[in-house]
Amino acid sequence: MATSDDATTDVPGPAPGKPRAAEPDSLDLFRTAFRRQPAGLAIISANSPEGPVGILSSSVASVGIDPPALSFTISTLSANAQAVRHAPTMVVHLLDAGDLALAQVFAPPGSTRFGPDMQWDRLPSGEPFLTDVATRMHCRAIGHMEVGESVIVAAEVIDVAHSDSHALPLVYTNRAFHVFHEVPIR
Amino acid sequence: MATSDDATTDVPGPAPGKPRAAEPDSLDLFRTAFRRQPAGLAIISANSPEGPVGILSSSVASVGIDPPALSFTISTLSANAQAVRHAPTMVVHLLDAGDLALAQVFAPPGSTRFGPDMQWDRLPSGEPFLTDVATRMHCRAIGHMEVGESVIVAAEVIDVAHSDSHALPLVYTNRAFHVFHEVPIR
Numbered sequence: 244m245a246t247s248d249d250a251t252t253d254v255p256g257p258a259p260g261k262p263r264a265a266e267p268d269s270l271d272l273f274r275t276a277f278r279r280q281p282a283g284l285a286i287i288s289a290n291s292p293e294g295p296v297g298i299l300s301s302s303v304a305s306v307g308i309d310p311p312a313l314s315f316t317i318s319t320l321s322a323n324a325q326a327v328r329h330a331p332t333m334v335v336h337l338l339d340a341g342d343l344a345l346a347q348v349f350a351p352p353g354s355t356r357f358g359p360d361m362q363w364d365r366l367p368s369g370e371p372f373l374t375d376v377a378t379r380m381h382c383r384a385i386g387h388m389e390v391g392e393s394v395i396v397a398a399e400v401i402d403v404a405h406s407d408s409h410a411l412p413l414v415y416t417n418r419a420f421h422v423f424h425e426v427p428i429r
Numbered sequence: 430m431a432t433s434d435d436a437t438t439d440v441p442g443p444a445p446g447k448p449r450a451a452e453p454d455s456l457d458l459f460r461t462a463f464r465r466q467p468a469g470l471a472i473i474s475a476n477s478p479e480g481p482v483g484i485l486s487s488s489v490a491s492v493g494i495d496p497p498a499l500s501f502t503i504s505t506l507s508a509n510a511q512a513v514r515h516a517p518t519m520v521v522h523l524l525d526a527g528d529l530a531l532a533q534v535f536a537p538p539g540s541t542r543f544g545p546d547m548q549w550d551r552l553p554s555g556e557p558f559l560t561d562v563a564t565r566m567h568c569r570a571i572g573h574m575e576v577g578e579s580v581i582v583a584a585e586v587i588d589v590a591h592s593d594s595h596a597l598p599l600v601y602t603n604r605a606f607h608v609f610h611e612v613p614i615r
Contacts, residue, residue, distance in 0.1 A: 272589035273497040276564045280469040280523055281598050281609045282490065304468065304488045306502050307579035311459045314581055316492050316500065337466055343614060378462045388574040390583045393493035395500055397576045403458035412467050412602065420614055423467045428529060428606055 281416040284338040286349055288371045289330035295357045295371035296326040299349040301415045311400040316393050332383050336376040339410035340422045377408035467602040470524040472535055474557045475516035481543045481557035482512040485535040487601045497586040502579050518569050522562040525596035526608045563594035
């Protein structure tokens with residue numbers, strides 16, 4: 244898949260050995276249409292029976308403020324994603340350019356994510372989080388919607404930790420990581 | 430709200446006359462955390478009993494390919510958004526820099542959107558679409574998930590029209606429209 248083995252928002256490739264669900268031409272157009280759509284990047288971490296898990300996601304979006312909530316989409320095809328899908332709570336980290344190395348750790352399928360070199364800790368409530376990311380949100384899942392082999396998760400934001408890092412946002416588009424240079428237009 | 434009276438993904442302000450749902454400090458942090466998260470922009474158009482309607486959205490994301498599907502979040506507080514929420518089918522247009530003027534037409538609350546100057550047509554199936562946008566997807570709603578005053582819509586992509594415009598993507602972040610200059614990093 245595009246940004247991770249688990250996060251599916253960037254038009255993942257077909258599952259191995261599975262027939263495509265629609266006309267190839269139509270699917271190719273769908274992929275092409277979304278390929279250049281820029282998206283901010285996040286890492287979502289949670290506890291699982293096997294220990295801390297985390298996925299890279301380009302689908303985290305604000306949903307509303309009453310309650311403060313966000314959404315993200317995960318595949319149901321990988322073990323990491325399955326663990327996040329079943330976690331009652333999680334930590335959503337919004338990534339900036341200073342977090343590129345973290346994004347690169349979480350991107351490859353099957354990579355070691357909470358190894359000895361990872362800077363992480365646990366919230367008082369137990370969830371694992373990445374200590375070097377400037378913005379993180381402690382969340383509680385409040386809804387799931389299955390769409391084929393993906394699931395859209397709605398999560399209430401319980402608590403926000405945010406330090407003003409002044410770093411530029413990290414963006415995924417056109418199958419690569421980018422730094423987003425903010426040049427407003429009128 | 431941030432990009433439109435209807436699209437809620439950019440941390441909208443509180444509803445008029447309603448008490449805030451959480452601690453103000455917590456809500457402010459939530460808004461601040463998402464303010465700089467870049468998001469691609471889209472216009473979603475549909476039929477309503479009163480004629481064609483459309484909303485500007487920064488929450489359109491690819492969900493998966495089996496079926497090819499996307500998601501978007503809309504507020505339930507405006508008439509335009511209510512119309513899109515209840516439409517069985519819709520057209521999702523992904524915007525690039527050449528569509529800035531269109532984004533500016535759809536952004537202000539209560540703006541006239543399908544007026545005499547708008548370049549639009551109807552699909553053979555009847556849905557209104559904007560003829561000048563290079564990428565559009567004919568969609569059918571396949572799921573709704575209510576989250577407070579917002580609703581997350583999952584939609585299957587029935588058909589894609591895509592012409593390679595070579596224009597840069599249009600991005601919303603930090604309360605302003607931006608052109609996204611693709612500078613990959615490694």
